[in-house]
Amino acid sequence: HGLLSCPADFLLFDNGTGGTGKRFDTGFIRAAMADGTLAAKPFFIAGGVNESNIGEIIALGPYGIDISSGAETGGAKDAAKIARLVGAVRAAGR
Numbered sequence: 001h002g003l004l005s006c007p008a009d010f011l012l013f014d015n016g017t018g019g020t021g022k023r024f025d026t027g028f029i030r031a032a033m034a035d036g037t038l039a040a041k042p043f044f045i046a047g048g049v050n051e052s053n054i055g056e057i058i059a060l061g062p063y064g065i066d067i068s069s070g071a072e073t074g075g076a077k078d079a080a081k082i083a084r085l086v087g088a089v090r091a092a093g094r
Contacts, residue, residue, distance in 0.1 A: 023048030043062055048069075050070030051070065054085060
């Protein structure tokens with residue numbers, strides 16, 4: 001039934017083909033959690049994750065988070081953004 005019948009060991013939720021920086025609609029994950037179809041599958045979230053929404057993403061309890069474009073400025077990794085993202089992740093773990 002639904003995601004539970006998927007033969008994959010892990011799931012990846014992303015917005016489209018990736019690399020767009022557009023946010024993934026987390027309502028899908030919340031609905032799958034509410035109806036019990038996500039309970040047995042570890043999942044990764046990608047798609048538009050950045051310092052303004054990483055706390056909300058962490059609260060969903062993903063196995064991993066892809067923050068690639070959320071840590072960039074002008075297409076290059078931004079050390080200050082990376083530091084803020086790491087800080088947000090550490091704060092969420094407290």
